[in-house]
Amino acid sequence: MSEPATAYISAAAIQNNVEAVRQRIPPGTPICVAVKANAYGHGVEQVLPALARAGVERLAVANLDEATDLRARGWTRPVLCLGPIFACKSEHERAENAAEAVAGGIAVTITSPAEAHMLATAAKRQHRLGHVEIQVDTGMGRCGVRCDKALDVIAQTALLPDIRIDGVYMHFATADEDDLTFARNQLQAFKQLIAQIAGAKLSVGSFHAANSAAVFRLPESHLDLVRPGLCIYGYWGGPASQRPPELRPAMRLVSRLTEVRHLPAGASVGYGCTWKTTRDSLIGTVSLGYADGYRRLLGNKAVVTLEKAGRDPSRHIPVVGRVSMDQINVDLTDAGPIAVGDAILVIDDIPSARNSVESLAEIVGSIPYEITTLIGSRVRRVSAP
The missing domain is CATH 2.40.37.10 (Lyase, Ornithine Decarboxylase; Chain A, domain 1)
Structure with a gap:
């Protein structure tokens, strides 16, 4: 049998890149690293120990299977599921997903009070707390609650027992483009929502927006935590001229x-x-x-x-x-x-x-x-x- 191709994943490079992010954000700001798609193809098994040693506070994944896999591998720190877990036709399957998320202590992204209610029901049955985060669409046009509807969804979710809102977040569409005008408009819309939430005296945990590009190019977006992905593996999605020299490919x-x-x-x-x-x-x-x-x-x-x-x-x-x-x-x-x-x-x-x-x-x-x-x-x- 021929020897397979081998991807060597450098723990030192990953830890270096986490530190590069820390140098760009306010002291004490938590980092939530995206490890979806098998840690961007690098292998969760290889990446997880390096992130733990680097002191990464949270991880983000695309779906419930990825989230439960992290728990099975021994990751006990917070995990955010970015993708929907209730987008299935079967009510039984939705209930199973909610129960699995609650059992794993996984923060679930929701876009409606009905989804929050499903998680609250599962949490009550398990005598546990259900964790939710609310994604807001500020211009990505892909998923999340529309900005003009977000306050109402957050307020209704906050009333539910057995549920805690861990965060409210948005995602940039153009933070790695030369022109940051659209990204700044997105951030402005999000900050207006933050002010409305504060005015309504709602407790929502952390506000977060900054992806890899925004960590390095939009310091005003750092907020309560940052959510880098690509840069942690040492790569840059924008023009090469903007590539932070401190990043090391892993x-x-x-x-x-x-x-x-x-x-x-x-x-x-x-x-x-x-x-x-x-x-x-x-x-x-x-x-x-x-x-x-x-x-x-x-x-x-x-x-x-x-x-x-x-x-x-x-x-x-x-x-x-x-x-x-x-x-x-x-x-x-x-x-x-x-x-x-x-x-x-x-x-x-x-x-x-x-x-x-x-x-x-x-x-x-x-x-x-x-x-x-x-x-x-x-x-x-x-x-x-």
Whole structure:
């Protein structure tokens, strides 16, 4: 059996990035890190210990399964479920979800008093407190209570027994764009709601808005806690010129050469014969393909490097031909001494490298989030220093 591709996840980089966030926010401000989608593809198993050691106060996930998985892994600090848990047709299923959230002490995002009532019913049955947070749509247009309806929903929820409102939050649509006008308008609308809540003397826990980009670019959005995701893994979703230099990428993705062959000039490589040799060439096959999340669009465009001590990130090895399901081909003609079994660095943890997460995202017209979250289950995740 061939050795699988391996993603090495640096605990030191993650802890460094948590500290980078702490340096940007007021002292004592809690951090709620988004670990949805298997910690943005890095592996919850590898990321969780690093976040615990870094003193992260809370975690946020996309759904109830992710939340209960954190509890099963021993995470006892607060967990916020960002996604809906009541969006199902069966009343029985909604009741089960509510009961599971209450039993796990998981804060559930709600958008109506009816949802809060379902959680309150489950909490009463278990003789526990149900935890809710209310998301407000200030311009994202995707989910959450509309701003003009939010005060009423919050007030009705606050009246329910067996329920505690842990927070009210919003999400920025453009905090990583050059123009921050829309983001500032969103924040202004949210702060107007905060003033209304204060005027109504409602107890709602924490107000939060700041995602990764806002942590670094909109200090006025830090409020009671911040909710970073991408930057904790060392990546930046906006223009490279805005990338905070203190962030360290947490992932290195390494695979192996499984075959090396000589091809004469004029030979084609890969499906569709999209690349041909122009000279006698040394072509290698690397055990990694689009089934592992390596985008098909990277064929004939991306590079890899040799994973060796003292590696030179500028010594590029071109990816040639189309990306296959399980392999990529690379042109080793100018790579120097190389053999089957040698390690190939597919994703570098040097931000400026041509095979960094950000560089690969740029090649395919995507974003770093997509590059890391698409890394498949066949890729082994391993904790690294």
